[in-house]
Amino acid sequence: MRVPRYGGGRLWRRPGPITRGITLVTTAVALVAVVLTGVTAWYLVRTGAEAQQRDQLGRQAEVLSRTPALSELLLDREQRLAGSNGQQVAVVTPGGETVGPASAAVDDRTRTRLLDGRAVSAQASLDGTQVLIEGRPAPGGGGVVLTQPYLVVHDSVARMRGALPLPLAVGLVGGGLAGLLLARRLSRPLTAAATTARRLAEGERGLRAAPGGPRELTDLTSALNVLDEALAHSENRQREFLLSVSHELRTPLTATLGYAEALADGVIGPEDLPMVGETLLSETRRLERFVRDLLDLAHLETDDFRVETRPVDLDALVEKAGTVWAARCARHGVVLRVERPGRPLSVETDGVRVRQIIDGLAENALRVTPAGAPLVLALAPDGDAARIQVRDGGPGLTPEDAAVAFERGTLHARYQGVRPVGTGLGLAIVHRLTQRLGGAVTARGRGPEGGACFTVRLPRRPGPTD
Template sequence: MITYSAVILLVIVVLALLFTRWAESYVYRQKQEQLLAAGQALQPVAGLYLTGQLDQAGLESHFNTAARTAGARVYLLSERRGRALLPGWSPAAGPNAAGAKTGAQAKPSGGPGSNAVFGQAIASIWQGQTVLSRKITLPALQSEVVLVGLPVSSAGTVKGVLLLASPLSEMQQLLRQIYLRIWLAALLALLPALALVYLVARRLVAPLKELQRAALRLAAGESPPDLPPGESSELADLAAAFNYMKNRLHRLEKQRNEMIAAISHELRTPLTSLRGFLQAMSDGVIDREQYPRYLQLAHSETMRLIHLVQDLMDLARLQSGNFTLQPAPCPVSQLLEETVAAMQLAAQEKQVDLQLTPLPREIAITCDRERLKQVLLNLLHNAIKFTPPGGWVAVQAGWQPPPGSGGAPEFSACSGSALAHPASANNTGPKVAPPGPGLVISVCDQGPGIPAEDLPFVFEKFYRAEKTARLAGGSGLGLAIAKNLVELHGGCIAIDSQPGRGTAVTVWLPAAETAQPCEPE
């Protein structure tokens, strides 16, 4: 508020100063114009006087009237008459006064031309020029005046000098009154302006203070309520950004707690089993003939722990930027067949029909084969896990040609095709549009689907949808790792799902060095 007040005060002071300068200039200009008009009216009268056509009384009458009207002193310097007329004061010496040479150029001594600047002005007038001076010292008055000097000519010859002078003291008195009114108006304008600034500042600062209090509560570990949108668009944007940050931090904290609970559960379960096996074998509860069976179970639990720790390490390396791929040429058909073959046993145990649509032609890309296989195994594991017995899981792949190339896509996206069997002619639904040329792989299932409100978060680490069994169980790391690995290849991964109608995950890998987001059509 202090800053706003200072700005308003500065603006008003600057405006007041400008108005005072303008008023001063206007008053002086008006006075000069008034004196010039009066002098031009007196020029013919002075000419008559100098040529002997007007007597002294007539001249003084005209000069006195002009002096009263213009508020000025009127002087006439004449070679022939040798005197200057000063209404209301003693006559001043003219150019041919005592001590001057007869017929010499007018150079008054002891009269109005006694100082150098004034003498130069008089000399210019004797040469036929009109002089307007805003500030000059008039020796006859011993004060500064606004001066207008005009030549009085007859038959083309300058016969005299007509001077009209207005003392600055009288004008400054008028200017002081004008200045007083200007600064009084500035003061009267400043008071309501400061009051308005105070009210506006309070309206602006109040939401910021509320934001500050909410930020301090958030920093203290509390969960403040959402801030209401401000009246201005900027404050509304700020409140929305803070609310988003607060809710995001709350979600991350919730995910962190869930992560701790999930990791604790994932670690506790195999460790509890291992402890039970070892304790039972140590106590002799288990017959030696059963040792191989329980050792196999212990091995399985140990591998489960290793996989969990490996997933955590992989995700940490991926997100820290220290993960390095080992790209090499890779036949896509072979990679897909190996991946599907590795998951066939799990699909048969779940009574799920796992299908691989053959590629129309062989496609080779440059990728890290093991990491891309890790992505596909993760997607197939989730698809089989959440597809009910008797359902199907379909894997499709193909080449997406460059836009405008005229080539037809070799890939028939099954995004949304969980609405019907992939072999069905009624395979319709929302599609995920590949952003450019490259390899497209899609894994579709007939699982329960994912609610729309959970879709934006399924690729976040440790995220678990609460309203669906889609992400129930597990540590919640698989899709986060898959997303990071695909993006590390310069590709993208997208998911399309509807509750009760299945899910499709589409992976796009570029043909060149590009990285664009997968956008729904």
């Protein structure tokens, strides 16, 4: 049995995938940084070691160059002192003569620079060995040259490079630990957000992701909370809509089933058959219309819904629609009035879909318009768009009604049994169709005729649709 381990007073838990991933990334970054630092330091060590040796050698040469009367006795003493470090001395006299053990390393260029009063820093070969050369001019002319085997630089480089692995290893371990701590800090809100998203996907609602961590993670948790609220609101609306749909289907189905059973049992006499047939036909058409609206709305929500745009004369289209609806309005005692420019009003759109929008709004208006009241179908240019209005002389809408007029089934549920209603989907279909055409539709509770006013704006040129 695995024994729980504790650390810092808390039960130790194995790091999750997010923590492990962030730790691996930060450790890899630390490793790359350490390797790059090591490679850079590896090459810089030689430059630094040589510069350090030259600096020391140059300081000694500077001190010797200021010693008065560089006699052979003094030169011999200085050579003995310098020789303990492998250094050798050469003196360039004011007359240009070079004396001392290191004379072979002093070439004409070095001699000329010293006689000109300029310092020398170079490399040369002395007795078959590479040496560093540092020369300093003397105040009275000439100068002093000190040489040191380049092997000293190699030894210094080896010592410095030998000391590099330890700090690099410490840096790597520190980077890994820092990555682990950072990963734990970042993974907590990420893990919480992932858990919340998974529970949302499984259908849970009312979840609240606690904000924490950097701003991006706080934005993520806030977005999840907004998504939770939006999903809950959407699902509640869908639930209410499905309840409304089930109620609408149940009524005609119950009537149809009752009459069908009566016919099957032979309890309906011949004199009642016309009435029963008419009722069955009416209820069947009601079901057919409801199912058709459901299918239309579902089709509008799909990505493969096609809109075929071409130049359409809306003036001619509204005239034809007015002819059809004038006859239907007359059967209900409603007076249809058509207002249009009387000249071509061309728009790049889908004429079939525009006619579908007009028919949907007109059918909705005719349903609530009493006999003798007007119904108006109006068309007018509106800047870079065309404006289509359907106004009626019915009971109108409240501001609250207008705000939710295009939500599926909302007005239907609100006014069922109060005023004539349809399937509850017509205005939602109009709204989605208008969006697909790149336009916009709005509802106003009171128009000039006293009833509701619906306005559709269609751009002259097609734009992006969602």
